[in-house]
Amino acid sequence: MTGKSKSIPVRPLAKEFDKGIAVGKYPIADLRLSEEAEYSHRHDYHFFILQEKGTSYFEIDFEKHQIKKPSIIYIAPNQVHRVLKAEGIEFCLLAINNENLHPEYLELLQEISPAKPLPLDSKHFSLISQTFLLCINLFEDRESKLYLSSLKDSCNTLISLFLSQYLEKSKQADALSRFDLITKAFKLALENNFIKTKRPADYAQKLNISVPYLNECVKNITGFPVSYHIQQRVILEAKRLLYHSNKSVKEIAAELGYEDYAYFSRLFNKTTGMTALTFRNKNHD
CATH class of the missing domain: 2.60.120.280 (Regulatory protein AraC)
Structure with a gap:
């Protein structure tokens, strides 16, 4: 490399x-x-x-x-x-x-x-x-x-x-259920807004539905709640930056919309089972 x-x-x-x-x-x-x-x-x-x-x-x-x-x-x-x-x-x-x-x-x-x-x-x-x-x-x-x-x-x-x-390989558009359609809309909104928008309530508001109903739809289709998908998308981008750039963890946290660097570090550790620096060092061995 x-x-x-x-x-x-x-x-x-x-x-x-x-x-x-x-x-x-x-x-x-x-x-x-x-x-x-x-x-x-x-x-x-x-x-x-x-x-x-x-x-x-x-x-x-x-x-x-x-x-x-x-x-x-x-x-x-x-x-x-x-x-x-x-x-x-x-x-x-x-x-x-x-x-x-x-x-x-x-x-x-x-x-x-x-x-x-x-x-x-x-x-x-x-x-x-x-x-x-x-x-x-x-x-x-x-x-x-x-x-x-x-x-x-x-x-x-x-x-x-x-x-x-x-x-x-997936369901045809005319066969999609209401849960499918809402989940697809949420995932598209997440991809476009994950850096600035972290709260399930904000995505529910974008889709003009309640938070409980958004969670019900997403969990029914994927097996995981909205908050899980938000965290996973953020962590994927963090992994990309840790592996492919020399930005510090603090810089990466700020780039991903986290002013509280300590909170981001805890989130990364909780989600991946290792610290951000451990992930970077492990993958560059």
């Missing part, structure tokens, strides 16, 4: 992809790509991967995944990740920013995040592979008069195929 920076490394799209879209097909022999990928980082764009051959090992937010072909992988902009190992893989990838995403797809991606790698059957692998090939061909045809619009449309079609696979 390289030396820690003051904040989590964020990789933007390269300057040559000034339209906010990059798509291509790569073997693991692309050493430049693999060397960059082995260090933990996050993107400022959405990352879609179709693994066509081989086996890869990813670490995404401290969770390790062994991925065998054929599989799809979606990594959201806020997720910290790296490639641990790759064995004879070939993959297609799409990087795309928010501005080029269909608004409905952006909302659905926020709902399914964090998403685990997903294996594909032969039928869906063929369809997604062919759509990737179309996107790659359009991406390379820069002389087309409708270059950006056709590229954007084809990439959004590809993203819809990714989403369809993830949504098939």
Whole structure:
């Protein structure tokens, strides 16, 4: 691992992809790509991967995944990740920013995040592979008069195929219960507000329901109360900063909205079973 920076490394799209879209097909022999990928980082764009051959090992937010072909992988902009190992893989990838995403797809991606790698059957692998090939061909045809619009449309079609696979693994929208819908709305609100908003009552107010009813919905669907999810989201961000930056625990506490550094330290210890410094030292041994 390289030396820690003051904040989590964020990789933007390269300057040559000034339209906010990059798509291509790569073997693991692309050493430049693999060397960059082995260090933990996050993107400022959405990352879609179709693994066509081989086996890869990813670490995404401290969770390790062994991925065998054929599989799809979606990594959201806020997720910290790296490639641990790759064995004879070939993959297609799409990087795309928010501005080029269909608004409905952006909302659905926020709902399914964090998403685990997903294996594909032969039928869906063929369809997604062919759509990737179309996107790659359009991406390379820069002389087309409708270059950006056709590229954007084809990439959004590809993203819809990714989403369809993830949504098939969960309940369909028209089959969701009232508890499901409220829990999804809470999780989306939590992702967007966890730094400034820590009280269950504030989330209940945002959703125009009572605290007991919000707790009932969330606990019925997830098995845990609202306060648990708030704490877990904060602690995940704290772990990211402890591992990937050299900020002090006090600085991290302040960044996550805790003026009372001692309270944050107790919360981290209670939630993880170790102090923040122990977590940092343990994971950098």
